[in-house]
Amino acid sequence: MRHLLSAGDLSLAEATSILDVAEEMHTIQSRQIKKLPTLRGRTVINMFFEDSTRTRTSFEMAGKWMSADTINISTKGSSTSKGESLRDTMLTLDAMGTDCFVIRHGSSGAVAQAASWVRAHVVNAGDGTHEHPTQALLDAFAMRRHFGTVDESGTGGDEVFAGKRIAIVGDLLHSRVVRSNVLLQRTLGSSVTLVAPPTLLPTGVEQWGVGVTSDLDEVIEGADVVMMLRVQRERMHGGFFPTEREYTELYGLPPQRLARLKPGAAICHPGPMNRGLEISSEAADAANSLILEQVTAGVSVRMSVLYHLLGGSPE
Amino acid sequence: MRDLLISGARLADGSSGDLGVSGGRFVEPGDVRDAERIQAEGLLALPGLVDPHTHLREPGREDAETVATGTLAAARGGFTAVSAMANLDPVTDTAEAAEHLAALAARTGSTEVIVVGSVTKGLAGEQLSEMGLMHRSAAGVRMFSDDGRCVMDSLVMRRALTYAKTFGGVIAQHSQDSRLAGPGACCHESEISGRLGLPGWPAQAESAIIARDVQLAQLSGGRLHVCHVSTAEGVDVIRWAKRRGIAVSAEVTPHHLYLGTREVEGYDTTFKVNPPLRTDEHIEAVREALADGTIDMVGTDHAPHARQDKDHPFDIALPGMLGLEQVLGVVIEVMVDTGRLDWAGVVDRMSAAPARLTGSATQGRPIAVGEPANLVLVDPSARAVVDRDASASKSRNNPYHGRDLPDPVVATIWAGRITYRR
Numbered sequence: 098m099r100h101l102l103s104a105g106d107l108s109l110a111e112a113t114s115i116l117d118v119a120e121e122m123h124t125i126q127s128r129q130i131k132k133l134p135t136l137r138g139r140t141v142i143n144m145f146f147e148d149s150t151r152t153r154t155s156f157e158m159a160g161k162w163m164s165a166d167t168i169n170i171s172t173k174g175s176s177t178s179k180g181e182s183l184r185d186t187m188l189t190l191d192a193m194g195t196d197c198f199v200i201r202h203g204s205s206g207a208v209a210q211a212a213s214w215v216r217a218h219v220v221n222a223g224d225g226t227h228e229h230p231t232q233a234l235l236d237a238f239a240m241r242r243h244f245g246t247v248d249e250s251g252t253g254g255d256e257v258f259a260g261k262r263i264a265i266v267g268d269l270l271h272s273r274v275v276r277s278n279v280l281l282q283r284t285l286g287s288s289v290t291l292v293a294p295p296t297l298l299p300t301g302v303e304q305w306g307v308g309v310t311s312d313l314d315e316v317i318e319g320a321d322v323v324m325m326l327r328v329q330r331e332r333m334h335g336g337f338f339p340t341e342r343e344y345t346e347l348y349g350l351p352p353q354r355l356a357r358l359k360p361g362a363a364i365c366h367p368g369p370m371n372r373g374l375e376i377s378s379e380a381a382d383a384a385n386s387l388i389l390e391q392v393t394a395g396v397s398v399r400m401s402v403l404y405h406l407l408g409g410s411p412e
Numbered sequence: 413m414r415d416l417l418i419s420g421a422r423l424a425d426g427s428s429g430d431l432g433v434s435g436g437r438f439v440e441p442g443d444v445r446d447a448e449r450i451q452a453e454g455l456l457a458l459p460g461l462v463d464p465h466t467h468l469r470e471p472g473r474e475d476a477e478t479v480a481t482g483t484l485a486a487a488r489g490g491f492t493a494v495s496a497m498a499n500l501d502p503v504t505d506t507a508e509a510a511e512h513l514a515a516l517a518a519r520t521g522s523t524e525v526i527v528v529g530s531v532t533k534g535l536a537g538e539q540l541s542e543m544g545l546m547h548r549s550a551a552g553v554r555m556f557s558d559d560g561r562c563v564m565d566s567l568v569m570r571r572a573l574t575y576a577k578t579f580g581g582v583i584a585q586h587s588q589d590s591r592l593a594g595p596g597a598c599c600h601e602s603e604i605s606g607r608l609g610l611p612g613w614p615a616q617a618e619s620a621i622i623a624r625d626v627q628l629a630q631l632s633g634g635r636l637h638v639c640h641v642s643t644a645e646g647v648d649v650i651r652w653a654k655r656r657g658i659a660v661s662a663e664v665t666p667h668h669l670y671l672g673t674r675e676v677e678g679y680d681t682t683f684k685v686n687p688p689l690r691t692d693e694h695i696e697a698v699r700e701a702l703a704d705g706t707i708d709m710v711g712t713d714h715a716p717h718a719r720q721d722k723d724h725p726f727d728i729a730l731p732g733m734l735g736l737e738q739v740l741g742v743v744i745e746v747m748v749d750t751g752r753l754d755w756a757g758v759v760d761r762m763s764a765a766p767a768r769l770t771g772s773a774t775q776g777r778p779i780a781v782g783e784p785a786n787l788v789l790v791d792p793s794a795r796a797v798v799d800r801d802a803s804a805s806k807s808r809n810n811p812y813h814g815r816d817l818p819d820p821v822v823a824t825i826w827a828g829r830i831t832y833r834r
Contacts, residue, residue, distance in 0.1 A: 146692070182720050182724055183724055183725055184724075185720075189833060203680075203724030203725075204606055204727045205609035205610050205726065205727065206608065206609075206725060206726045210679050210726070225610075225727070226609035227608060227610075228609070273609060275605070298600050299607075300602060300603065300605055300606040300611075300612055301602060301603025301606040303602045305607075318526050387524075
């Protein structure tokens with residue numbers, strides 16, 4: 098694997114390998130001394146052209162626990178064509194001998210463009226409203242552990258996804274999480290249904306090979322996982338839905354809807370949450386909520402991704 | 413300027429024979445003296461092509477294109493006239509700016525340059541620019557366009573159409589509803605935009621404005637030209653308007669005839685253009701419309717950009733692509749070789765119709781004794797793989813790079829002078 102740009106680029110074997118290695122990394126997280134020598138002498142630059150706390154910290158920890166030299170660059174990407182071009186920025190840092198770039202950018206496709214210009218490996222840490230493949234991997238990791246517990250079949254193997262029903266609910270139009278999750282879950286073999294008001298459904302979503310509905314109550318009882326997506330505050334003023342109250346009533350997870358989940362069904366949220374809007378505190382803090390497990394999984398999965406890109410013999 | 417004797421060329425009507433050129437006009441072959449001979453056996457002689465829609469970037473962005481390089485690229489593409497769009501710096505919104513551009517073109521151009529004035533001052537969409545003074549200036553402006561931006565205000569558009577009537581002016585509209593397709597919109601709204609996470613530009617953002625404008629043309633009695641029609645819906649509205657006798661004409665670009673939305677899947681900003689590349693049903697609709705005359709002409713929308721303006725994320729990079737040098741090859745590929753358009757049709761769509769639109773007396777004329785000697789010699793069977801570095805343009809945002817296309821232009825003659833010869 099040279100880059101991780103899209104969850105759709107991963108074969109079942111590759112995805113499973115990343116999840117399996119992440120499982121090994123997971124055990125390191127519970128140690129008192131969390132350090133592996135694997136990436137000693139390798140340089141990873143976390144380039145965040147867009148604000149992020151959890152993803153950047155998660156990647157930084159992942160790099161550091163594997164002994165890579167990690168450098169964080171937070172730069173407000175120019176929102177016009179006036180400043181330094183993205184290509185020049187990338188070529189400059191690449192010329193310093195960087196081994197891997199972890200890139201978050203507000204523009205869809207910017208990470209793939211960057212990858213086409215540099216020698217270093219590139220990990221997509223979220224590009225615009227396009228993809229966020231490590232989020233999908235950590236979601237799958239948390240789900241697999243959860244299914245393993247529920248099914249009492251252990252945590253190994255990808256067969257646990259077969260026949261599982263995953264509902265992804267919320268602002269799908271602007272979500273990079275949903276695109277990566279659809280691609281990865283399709284590879285893993287689960288059955289995904291997308292739920293959103295019609296104004297927040299991406300054009301052509303009916304061709305994604307997943308179920309699509311605007312009625313959350315239709316799918317809530319059959320779901321093994323309900324993944325609630327964040328509704329960004331600025332979208333609320335974009336006229337995509339009438340009021341917060343109506344959104345919460347129709348597409349949120351208030352207690353009365355929470356009660357209709359089948360036993361053992363998991364609740365996910367990629368964060369940051371708007372408690373009271375798309376998710377109630379009762380749901381976020383429920384026993385079957387995987388939200389903190391997702392965060393923990395983030396570091397393990399990102400360690401595994403860095404290992405898969407950089408861990409082998411130098412190319 | 414030496415006389416020319418062009419031997420053996422075939423004309424679009426099928427006839428063939430020798431052509432004499434002297435004093436900038438076609439003359440009887442026997443009336444040339446000390447003529448330079450051009451062997452044109454097996455070649456087709458067409459009237460020089462006329463582009464109703466060109467971005468020359470001078471004054472303002474001479475690093476991307478100049479009148480000299482843009483018109484040289486045009487000559488290589490078979491053109492003897494191009495129309496310089498007004499979105500320059502300064503904007504062509506005064507008689508002085510129009511005359512400056514006309515004088516610059518007279519000094520450095522390899523083709524005639526038809527000056528297009530802006531509709532509104534500074535392209536701001538609010539106050540009408542000095543259309544009357546631009547018309548009366550030495551530049552003789554007849555076409556007005558805020559191209560690059562849509563005249564969104566219905567009342568401003570109505571007034572522009574009405575005002576330009578007094579001197580036979582035409583308003584060329586960039587049809588884009590800026591609410592339905594806002595500044596970030598950069599990909600045809602489709603399964604592809606949804607998958608790539610790129611802001612969508614729906615077909616209806618074009619057709620809604622065309623529908624409004626044809627009715628304003630009817631209301632005002634003014635003349636409307638629709639720039640770069642890219643959608644089946646837009647074509648439908650124009651067809652409806654023409655049936656009603658509304659004074660509307662339309663153009664289609666070579667890239668909307670040839671390239672589809674799929675090109676943007678790799679986020680290559682060479683393929684970012686406004687309006688965006690559309691899907692198959694739209695491509696089919698604009699081809700059909702160009703064949704049946706609903707779309708009157710081809711306009712290149714040749715839009716050179718410096719590399720640094722393209723090396724940005726897709727939603728931020730500047731939109732636009734080159735077209736002058738490849739347009740005839742594209743039209744042969746998708747219209748002539750497929751039997752949709754014969755050579756007389758090509759002459760109409762690429763020379764006569766745009767000359768009528770821009771009110772040019774010297775362009776788009778037949779190849780006949782006494783007429784201005786504007787001519788392109790064409791080898792319809794020649795093909796080549798396009799090399800963007802072989803361009804006369806200063807810019808390299810050529811979407812045809814690496815593609816095997818007809819490479820028909822053998823020589824171009826403008827007002828009796830050879831401006832390009834292979």
